Amino acid sequence: MIAQLETLAESQSAAQLEEILAAGGPVQSLYDVDTNEYIAAYVEDRGFSTLTITPRGPGCAKTDACANSTRGFYGSGS
Known part of the structure; x- marks a missing residue:
């Protein structure tokens, strides 16, 4: 999960990130405590x-x- 988020942090646009976080569904996200910003996220598939x-x-x-x-x-x- 962390590796996937770190990979997304390198390529995910701010618009994509905002859309995922605003959707309100279950997500996994990576938050930078130094900048107080989310830097990556993806929709979690609960299966x-x-x-x-x-x-x-x-x-x-x-x-x-x-x-x-x-x-x-x-x-x-x-």
Whole structure:
């Protein structure tokens, strides 16, 4: 991670850096405490889905936490 940020610091434009930081998503960044500035950043790929309720149909099983609709749903919600 640090090596990737150090490489980006050499080539990343200020506009690219600002766009990444302003997006509000999960990022990894390199901050210079001497200048009080971010000098590199990239969007972090968490490698998992934030969707906690999985579509299932038709209906639900007895052991599922379901919200009934035309296509039931199941999931723990956590």
